Amino acid sequence: MYKTLSTITEKELVGLLKNKDKKGFELLYDNYSRVLYGIVLKIVHSESLAEDVLQDAFVKIWKNIDAYDASKGTLFTWLLNVCRNTAIDRLRSQSYKHTNKIQSLDNHVSMMDGQSQTQSAVDHIGLDKVVDTLKPEQKIIIDYIYFKGFTQAEVAEELNIPLGTVKTRVKSAINHLREFFK
Structure with missing residues (x-):
């Protein structure tokens, strides 16, 4: 019935998801x-962990689609935030920290190979090019917060700059990035 996102609007897709339509979910999964x-993957640096996180995120999306509010942003932005938050939560969990400590050298090599795949997937949507348009001081903060999972306070401490400066740069960067996704 639905083959691509071009055959239905975002509003219709959200409606399908809110009605727990499995075809709508398949369409969402296939396209995003x-x-x-x-x-x-860029956040967690492990293919197997990224697969687990993505699965968890899609379960959250399915269960919590009613929390999506179109007036606050696009569906993609909401999906991105769910996935990003799920990845960061996993990185911060005790089980991940413990597992990460005993990880073998083979896994480290595998993670390095996975980074090149991350790059191509991120390049596919042009996100790197858009982020590259930011000022260097904004770009580094966005990298720490959105791709490494740091809090604003942790970024301020890591870069030895005031928290207010971090918040201002984040806000400016997000406003700049919004222009590209309109």
Whole structure:
């Protein structure tokens, strides 16, 4: 019935999801999973962990689609935030920290190979090019917060700059990035 996103509007897709229509979910997954996987992989640096995080995120999306509010942003932005938050939560969890400490050298090599795949998936949506248009001081903060999972306070401490400066740069960067996604 639905083959691509071009056959229905975002509002119709959200309606399908809110009605728990499995075809709508398949359409959502088929059209967004690759890009979201690339972003999650860039955060967690492990293919198997990225797959787990993406699965968890899609379960959250399915269960919590009623929390999506179109007046606050696009569906993609909401999906991105769910995936990003799920990845960061996983990185911060005790089980991940413990597992990460005992990870073998083979896994480290695998993670390095996965980074090149991340790059191509992120490049697919042009996110790197858009982020590259930011001022260097904004770009580094966006990298820490959105791709490394730091809080604004942690970024301020890491870069040895005031928290207010971090918040201002984040706001400016987000406003700049919004222009590209309109």
